[in-house]
Amino acid sequence: MSRVKDVWVFTEKQESIAELCAGARQLGERVTVLAVGSRDRIERIIAFGADRVFYLGDTGADRTVEDYAFTLSKLIEEEAPDLFLFGATKRCRHMAGRLAARQRTSVLSDIMEFLTDKDEIQGTQMVYGGAAVRTLASKSATVFSVVGSGVFTSLPEDADREGDVRAVDFVEPAYRVRCMEKRERGGTSVDLTAAKRVIAVGRGIAKEEDLKMIEELARLIGAEIGCTRPISEGVNWMGRERYIGVSGVMFKPELYIAIGISGQIQHMVGCNQSGVIFAINTDTAAKIFSQSDYGIVGDLYTVVPVLLEKIRAAR
Amino acid sequence: MKIAVCYKLVPDEQDIVINGDHTISFDKAEWKIGQYDLVAVEAAMRLAEVAGGTVSALSAGGKQLENSKLKKNILSRGPVDAYMIIDETMSDADSYQTAYVLAKAIEKIKDVDLVVCGEGSSDMYAQQVGSQIGELLQWPSVNAIGTITLADGKLIAERMLETEVEVLEIPIPAVISVTSDIFQARIANLKDILEAGKKPVVRWDLDDIGGVPEMSTNVLSVLAPPQADRRRVIIGGDSGDQINEFYEHLRKEL
Numbered sequence A: 001m002s003r004v005k006d007v008w009v010f011t012e013k014q015e016s017i018a019e020l021c022a023g024a025r026q027l028g029e030r031v032t033v034l035a036v037g038s039r040d041r042i043e044r045i046i047a048f049g050a051d052r053v054f055y056l057g058d059t060g061a062d063r064t065v066e067d068y069a070f071t072l073s074k075l076i077e078e079e080a081p082d083l084f085l086f087g088a089t090k091r092c093r094h095m096a097g098r099l100a101a102r103q104r105t106s107v108l109s110d111i112m113e114f115l116t117d118k119d120e121i122q123g124t125q126m127v128y129g130g131a132a133v134r135t136l137a138s139k140s141a142t143v144f145s146v147v148g149s150g151v152f153t154s155l156p157e158d159a160d161r162e163g164d165v166r167a168v169d170f171v172e173p174a175y176r177v178r179c180m181e182k183r184e185r186g187g188t189s190v191d192l193t194a195a196k197r198v199i200a201v202g203r204g205i206a207k208e209e210d211l212k213m214i215e216e217l218a219r220l221i222g223a224e225i226g227c228t229r230p231i232s233e234g235v236n237w238m239g240r241e242r243y244i245g246v247s248g249v250m251f252k253p254e255l256y257i258a259i260g261i262s263g264q265i266q267h268m269v270g271c272n273q274s275g276v277i278f279a280i281n282t283d284t285a286a287k288i289f290s291q292s293d294y295g296i297v298g299d300l301y302t303v304v305p306v307l308l309e310k311i312r313a314a315r
Numbered sequence B: 001m002k003i004a005v006c007y008k009l010v011p012d013e014q015d016i017v018i019n020g021d022h023t024i025s026f027d028k029a030e031w032k033i034g035q036y037d038l039v040a041v042e043a044a045m046r047l048a049e050v051a052g053g054t055v056s057a058l059s060a061g062g063k064q065l066e067n068s069k070l071k072k073n074i075l076s077r078g079p080v081d082a083y084m085i086i087d088e089t090m091s092d093a094d095s096y097q098t099a100y101v102l103a104k105a106i107e108k109i110k111d112v113d114l115v116v117c118g119e120g121s122s123d124m125y126a127q128q129v130g131s132q133i134g135e136l137l138q139w140p141s142v143n144a145i146g147t148i149t150l151a152d153g154k155l156i157a158e159r160m161l162e163t164e165v166e167v168l169e170i171p172i173p174a175v176i177s178v179t180s181d182i183f184q185a186r187i188a189n190l191k192d193i194l195e196a197g198k199k200p201v202v203r204w205d206l207d208d209i210g211g212v213p214e215m216s217t218n219v220l221s222v223l224a225p226p227q228a229d230r231r232r233v234i235i236g237g238d239s240g241d242q243i244n245e246f247y248e249h250l251r252k253e254l
């Protein structure tokens, strides 16, 4: 695989800096991280694999990360990197889109795998809700990409690494949005990808309190609980880190039990690599059945209590 | 306030046919309005209802836009009129081309104060077009908007990031992309649908808005991923015996 020369990295979270630096080193010869925030972070960024850090400064009461778009845009014009990688967060997506538009190009979004072929950078992404995988290449001088999470594995931190640091002057934005207040967003952090067994629920569950019975089942068989997107984003019964699918968690547990889930493609691409899939659904025609190993056409409110009884009795 | 809301027509992914060589075909697919764009229309309508103003629907795409059912569908959700840029190149356009054409259309519509986009299109889900339109118009733009109100001629909005919420003050004109759960899309009634048929639709082709730039990407392939083979043992009911049969299969995996 041939490599490109200059790869830039912009992301918010410490963990994703390490991952993206590892990826950038794989794809390119020189890795530059564009860093906003406390200056103390710079040494660690170099230890994660950066050759250069462009230090943009710190945000504060009168400056947001978004305000650096103009500074970044000017740097891109001056230095024309070959590839610019962004983390898969909302803020990074927005920044990537804005910067790419200023260079009259599109962003290769949510790339799952990069290939470099004759100095051309290619990437694969899921489209049509996961029904297809598309491979595409960018024609622009600087290739912009939002990298799917977990695509690259961080290298061990190396405190002896050396790198250049350059402080970059702030470019006053021509237009901006003012941030008046910031609040933490509550939520637990669970890593579903680490679970061997997962029970997932969908809109077949009628009330939030009915989740208790599912939690009990999960406890008995040592499973984690996940859900479809409407359970998390529509009714907010579960955290966003628990929904499975093309825009959520993608994983392959050994056992997957889908309860009251119709089996739309956007959901199924997240779990269809599971070892064995069980499904409970009242609708004979539900798409989930053709994608399961074992299914029961039944009411979850009838089936789950009986399963609970049987599992308890067997212990 | 004059609001333009952007929606995209997409093939229903449930109707995609996978060919023997893993390529995919849309020949049999029904077209529909992107799921999250319906939410964006609702957000635009709610804001217009509270803050005063009108909503226009805006879309770029291929000949499916001409479908009268789909035209009525979008207009039955409240917009006073619709603008459509119709050209076959727009059905495979990339984010930059789409944003470029939509930005030109917004300039041509005139006096737009706010552009509302969905969280992502249902087919590409790149979550890019809104951010790019903002930059092309040189207007402030922001994504992940979960609440909006208007105060003193400025938008006050909450932005839902992964671990924090930002309260923003957005000067207009601006472009916002809303979250998928900012509102539930309304269901139109028969009267709305009948009235929708009388609302004006402005149709432009690419020449009317000054053309489209070349694609900035090369699509090398679009292939269905390999499917795992499943046993598909389906038990047809939930009598005691049938649940027991299901349990026996499950027990073996525990």
Ligand SMILES: Cc1cc2nc3c(=O)[nH]c(=O)nc-3n(C[C@H](O)[C@H](O)[C@H](O)COP(=O)(O)OP(=O)(O)OC[C@H]3O[C@@H](n4cnc5c(N)ncnc54)[C@H](O)[C@@H]3O)c2cc1C
Residues within 6 Å of the ligand: A129, A201, A202, A203, A204, A205, A227, A228, A229, A230, A231, A243, A244, A245, A246, A247, A248, A249, A259, A260, A261, A262, A263, A264, A266, A267, A270, A280, A281, A282, A283, A286, A298, A299, A300, A301, B035, B036, B120, B121, B122, B123, B125
């Ligand atoms: C761009 C995009 C990205 C998306 N990303 C994701 C994603 O990552 N993950 C995701 O999950 N979705 C995603 N979606 C949404 C997806 O298209 C579906 O809307 C969603 O997965 C459906 O969730 P569901 O199965 O819970 O609900 P429904 O489709 O409403 O299905 C509910 C099922 O429950 C069954 N049921 C009802 N009552 C009972 C009962 N008493 N007992 C047993 N069964 C019962 C019904 O028969 C039905 O099959 C995305 C959509 C778009 C447009």
Ligand SMILES: Nc1ncnc2c1ncn2[C@@H]1O[C@H](COP(=O)(O)O)[C@@H](O)[C@H]1O
Residues within 6 Å of the ligand: B006, B007, B008, B009, B034, B036, B037, B040, B058, B059, B060, B061, B095, B098, B102, B116, B117, B118, B119, B120, B121, B124, B125, B126, B127, B128, B129, B130
């Ligand atoms: N062809 C189009 N016509 C009108 N609006 C569009 C089009 N494509 C995308 N959009 C809007 O931009 C949003 C983001 O799209 P995308 O970047 O493709 O995920 C969508 O939710 C729509 O609101």
